[in-house]
Amino acid sequence: MSKLARPRLLILGCGDVGMRMLPLLRGRFRIFAVTSQAARSDELRAAGAVPIVADLDQPATLARLARLARYIVHLAPPQPDGLRDCRTRNLTAILPDATTLVYVSTTGVYGDCGGALIDETRRPNPRNARALRRVDAEATLRAWARRSGSRLSILRVPGIYAADRLPVERLQKGTPALAPQDDVYTNHIHADDLARIIVAALYRGSPCRAYHAVDDSHMKMGEYFDAVADAFGLPHPSRLPRGELEQTVSPVLLSFMSESRRLSNTRLKTELGVRLRYAQVDDALAQVGQIARAGNFVPD
Template sequence: MKRPRLLILGCGDVGMRLLPLLRKRFRIFAVTSQPSRCAELRALGAVPLVADLDQPATLRRLAGLASYVVHLAPPPAEGVLDSRTRFLTAVLPGHARMVYVSTTGVYGDCGGALFDESRPVAPRNARALRRVDAERVLRGWARRAGAQLSILRVPGIYAGDRLPLKRLQAGTPALIEADDVYTNHIHADDLAAIIVKALFRGGHNRVYHAVDDSDMKMAAYFDAVADAFQLSRPPRLPRAELQQVVTPALLSFMSESRRLGNGRIKRELGVRLRYATVAQMLARR
């Protein structure tokens, strides 16, 4: 009972991977909107709290509850503002230490450039605009409350059970080399470990790229997964043809090219990646 309290918001796959890493150090409270998940959370050592980030009245019990917070909850699916994070900051305690898991999508299309955390954000779609809004709201809360905030910008998360196998089996095409985009990756287990590091070592209002060492284009990623599972590689199409056969949401992910440096998580947080590249993970499966 003397352990410090930690509040986890958005306890999905990454949050569940996080619980075993932190349950000996903290008394953990995990927020869920689904009462059916309470037993699962208890089994991993968390105290489940049923609350809905879209319903401010249900968040009152979180006020002053914990001095450490991991915010994994995504913004709403529509609009350009993150109302969930706005509701949350109204009840978060002052002088807390928070890690917020954002997205690399806040940078928009960078033409394949390699860059560090000093690059300005340039969101190109509503999904990324909501994340930029959340970061801005949390920075304002941290300044007003005297809280410690670290922001992790996270790319595509993968794991053994989080690979594009259904896409490959469906034969969804990828872009030809000339039109293809650079993508960034992080294994779910490595992301959980990075969150732990940031919780204890993260700088005040500091941004970190939670990405691995992979340097590959999107189609090369699909090819690597296909080869590892003995599936057919996806067909390649020029962008003009591809946009006629994939959904707008999928096309948006295939329209932004960037490469993010991860030196800061290694220098400042002391991160040592378990899966330095996607190829390493696939070779160990």
């Protein structure tokens, strides 16, 4: 199939995960990538995408996106304040009918679950403005999909990691972690696996269906930090009771330490047919550790 005859795909928020997606998609689609930074145009073009300079905060710049593509991957985060995702609302105002859209949301929509194992039927219960904006985005997109006859898949994503996306600097600074009795469960997905999950959702996602884009590991946050420290030969972080830790870490970091949940990925595997390349965090860290010990990897 010639390049011009391929179906068109639009990526909004083509950062690290978007760039990992491009090699998986450029032979199947003619890809357009939206960026608000004109300086990124050459980088996107070299990776196989047609760059489009537009800004989801500026509705007047979005007119050229209308009816541009029938396949859309929405990776753009909400604006950093407020309780509504104005960027997603601006986007849905110009989207065509009968579109396939994959939205990358966050597992933070569930709030604190007390460490319980949950699936996608769990009702969202956001506890901060950041998560409220994501819930608003999901609701806005569901309403648009039903109204327009479009196929929407929502991927709820936890902490994304990769060899260059690990908390090494945090460990080097000696930032403490929670004491075991106060620690919380966290969830993870490798950036390469997330890119593959998005591609699977484009083809196999069911209409208005949510999926947990998470791996198989059920780790507490301190255990994760210890595992990364071991991979790089760094000391484990000290552990403090919650009351003491609240006096030493930022409010943003503390908010992540205040929610505990474990997420089932059964729907991801059975409905999207995803086979994770890095099913456990330890699988990826073993590779990173080998490279680090050989002196061929220096963390940012």
